[in-house]
Amino acid sequence: MAYELNEDQQDCLQELINVAMGQASDQLARYLDTFVFLTVPSIDLVSGKGLSDSLETTEESMAMVSQGFFGYEGIRGEALLVYKHEDSDRIGDLLGYEPDELSVEEQLIDISSILTTTFLNVFATQIENQMSYSAPKLISEMQGKLSEHLKQLSFDWDMALKVNINYQVTDYSFNCEMVLLIPEAAIENIKTVIDRILEEY
């Protein structure tokens, strides 16, 4: 089966993501009292192997938080939030916690959950859907655990639609990458939703 999105579908999905990103960033900016710099998201089709290769070569020291999402019409997937190590200590300030009030792990999980759910909630509204989430999980900062998790991922599916969104919070020069993975079984479902929107135009 061909999982690729055609040009119109890709364009439509990108615009939906853009709008979701914009509204989510606005909410975030108000909540965190800062400004979020938006860039154009990228959408690709990846194989399990390709994903672990692309993530593992980025940085030797990084942390990742994983959170599953699922909505109606078979829209589901997993959000990965990828952080460079040096950014971790800025998150506590950003979230408005006192030092020592929560550990770096908790901060990472908190900010990840906020980024993922604000974005996906807006996205869901646009496609007249509603999302449920699993609890976010920190995939240890140790390289071993990370590749184990990626291996597990690629065991569950061969191909996935991968959406990369970059969050840059300017006041804190904090940077993180949100990677949404929609496994092959759900790609058809998202295509159906996209086609319905395209028909309206």
Next chain:
Amino acid sequence: MSSSVLICDDSNLARKQVLRSLPEQWEVDVQLAKHGLEALDVLRSSAIEVMFLDLTMPELDGVGVLEAIKEEAISVKVFVISADIQPEMQNKVLELGAQAFLRKPINSETLVSTLQEHGIM
């Protein structure tokens, strides 16, 4: 006499959304641009009355276009239509000379009333 309009957005869907939202009675001659650089090419080579401008784009983003318009003193009324609705961004584009900020997804009602507010049509 028809007005010359430029729609600049990297998304085909978004360009269509703007096109569809334009009032029917308004006679327009529409040109399209896929990013900031293309838009500047059009602006420099032909007189454009009204431009609808997206912000988050590849090559050159909307803020870059506004800065170039200001620097080169190009005469055009710019309406920003963007998903980046953070107050800081809205203020920034207005300071850079945009007529108004409209949030995505755009609908006909808002577009028409904004155009009327600014004495176009």
Next chain:
Amino acid sequence: MNGEIELSQVTDQLNSGILLLDLQLNIVSWNRFLAVHVNQKLEDVKGKLIFDVFPELPQRWFERKVASVIQLGTPTYCSWEQRHHLFELPHTRPITTDSHFMAQNCSFLPYEQEGKLVGICVLIEDVTDVCHYQSQLKETMKQLELANRIDGLTRIYNRKYWEEALGKEFARAQRYTSELSLIMFDLDHFKKLNDNYGHQCGDLVLIETASRVSSLLRDADVFGRYGGEEFGIVLPQTDQIGALEVAERVRAAISNSPIIFEGKKISFSASVGLATLNSEHKRYEDLISETDSALYRAKSSGRDQICILQKFNKCS
């Protein structure tokens, strides 16, 4: 069954806590799980501020956490892996766990009525079992990992781990152009010692050697058993002069006092090779082979001495 189903009949049988708060964090309702574990009736806590009923909650943290639910309308979570528990509730396996309180996964969810956020629903899941097994697993993994790097006889690092550590230190020293020295030493006439007094005596000498040398080293130094009676010491941030001092202390610590085996005093000594990282070393193996050659020269020049190949090009 008729259409009007009383859901509380079901939620009261859940083995998880459900706590409903209004936006001012007053308790609106909870299910039986909580009533039982807190040992208070709903009527007695209804309308009370959550911090009055659960004084153990970190108030500022809790308020900030809930703020994201109220302001963003999104769920937020708290896992036992980061915070063992939020609510001090007793658990049902008091004997086999080491904690007084139930380990918890908590979810904070927006509670809406007619599309408007009116409260927060807190779900409290008992994960004491998971927590218990996870910590057992962690402990076992730690022991396994340790066993994987330790030499069974001498209790210092085994060759595999030692070489990996050398590889890392080598890469680090190259990256930051910092000093790095390597010492390798070999017990003299060890085969003879084994032949004359038996393997038990040989083992004792190996153990004693490891223990004497370990006590001389810094935390950052990496000491391992390289082969039968050959040992290696990685000395990060150490130049040739510093390494030579260490080598001399190692040599002296070994040969200065004999061990007593079956009432007999048995003297032993070691030959020591030393090398310091320079630009000619492309791989860590190059450093090993230079140290090994120095060690070989120390042996052939009469044993119980230290040898460096480069610069001094002599034995001391």
